[in-house]
Amino acid sequence: MSTQSSPPFLQLDGVRRAYGAVNAVDNIDLQVVRGELLTLLGPSGCGKTTLLRMITGFEGLCSGAIRLEGQNIHHQPPQKRPFGIVFQNYALFPHMTVRENIAFGLRSRRWSRQAIHQRVAEMLELADLQAHASKYPSQLSGGQQQRVALVRALAPGPRVLLLDEPLSALDARIRVHLRQQIRQWQRALGITMIYVTHDQEEAMELSDRVVVMNRGRIEQLGRPMDIYRFPATPFVAGFVGQMNFFHATVEEEKIHWSGYMLRADNIPVNNREILAGIRPSEIELLPPEYAGSIENRVKASVREVCALGSVVRLTVDAGNSSSASQLHVEIPQAQARILAFGEGQQVVLRLPKEAIRVYPRKGQA
Numbered sequence: 001m002s003t004q005s006s007p008p009f010l011q012l013d014g015v016r017r018a019y020g021a022v023n024a025v026d027n028i029d030l031q032v033v034r035g036e037l038l039t040l041l042g043p044s045g046c047g048k049t050t051l052l053r054m055i056t057g058f059e060g061l062c063s064g065a066i067r068l069e070g071q072n073i074h075h076q077p078p079q080k081r082p083f084g085i086v087f088q089n090y091a092l093f094p095h096m097t098v099r100e101n102i103a104f105g106l107r108s109r110r111w112s113r114q115a116i117h118q119r120v121a122e123m124l125e126l127a128d129l130q131a132h133a134s135k136y137p138s139q140l141s142g143g144q145q146q147r148v149a150l151v152r153a154l155a156p157g158p159r160v161l162l163l164d165e166p167l168s169a170l171d172a173r174i175r176v177h178l179r180q181q182i183r184q185w186q187r188a189l190g191i192t193m194i195y196v197t198h199d200q201e202e203a204m205e206l207s208d209r210v211v212v213m214n215r216g217r218i219e220q221l222g223r224p225m226d227i228y229r230f231p232a233t234p235f236v237a238g239f240v241g242q243m244n245f246f247h248a249t250v251e252e253e254k255i256h257w258s259g260y261m262l263r264a265d266n267i268p269v270n271n272r273e274i275l276a277g278i279r280p281s282e283i284e285l286l287p288p289e290y291a292g293s294i295e296n297r298v299k300a301s302v303r304e305v306c307a308l309g310s311v312v313r314l315t316v317d318a319g320n321s322s323s324a325s326q327l328h329v330e331i332p333q334a335q336a337r338i339l340a341f342g343e344g345q346q347v348v349l350r351l352p353k354e355a356i357r358v359y360p361r362k363g364q365a
């Protein structure tokens, strides 16, 4: 991937698309860096497919501009844009073999016989499909068909590969395997990819950068770990990973919540009413016998224990027992086994100050 100082490769300036009263894509500015894998992530209806279709040319712009290396391309029809596209439903030609499917786009671009032969062989090898080259799509599994669709789109060497939920029709195990392969191919070929998904785990694993969208707008753009650790808004915090939210007030630069006074970074002094958040995995469980004084120590009692696989989620009542003071805490399976939690058990928690996120309460700046 190029560095941040690279000139804009693909640039979207104030692009907007409305359907009647619905602003599907609402004045979005975005710069895609050459060689990166950028994911558009968001809930159903947030506008990610519309945005992708505007880039491909299948959807027109109400206003704004799309530029590839400084050249306006938003007036060009889709077939003139140097992009490859992969959809959720493999869209292979059923009457053509795997080899013919991959060669199709090269023939229509008038590549020579020899060049086609060589490129198809490379693509078959890349996707480990040599043994299936003479089969028809109906003779392949879903995962194999999608691998064909991916290398068919890669074969002509598009400047950008656009992928719209390419794995959502596949079962979970194949999805995980194939997304790792997509990442490997993207790195090996150095190709720029824009990837649409509503699956936050997929976005976190695949991407150089993630664009979190909501209601046609960008809520946050950043590297996966930064988005996870420093979600810019409560929407992002709740959509990317789990978050405990609690309403609180700020007094003397401390968060007052459920009888506790907590320290946190970046407390807004002029905002008495806040929404605070902390991820379940960031809350520390101190040894039960722990009695020392420590910052942001909270006593709680266990209400529910739920094994989620590699982690165990505790629902605890902190402070008084109203639901407003309930927290989820996630701890590794091994720690949970040693401590052998039961309902009603008293625990001591630490809410690390650097892990507490603070947002203005709705309606306040």
Ligand SMILES: Nc1ncnc2c1ncn2[C@@H]1O[C@H](COP(=O)(O)OP(=O)(O)OP(=O)(O)O)[C@@H](O)[C@H]1O
Pocket (backbone or CB within 6 Å): 019, 022, 023, 024, 042, 043, 044, 045, 046, 047, 048, 049, 050, 051, 198
């Ligand atoms: N052709 C259309 N006519 C009218 N409204 C549309 C059209 N296409 C999209 N919309 C609306 O625009 C908004 C954004 O839709 P879009 O398909 O881009 O969202 P999405 O984030 O890709 O959702 P999903 O993950 O469900 O596909 C939605 O409110 C949708 O109903």
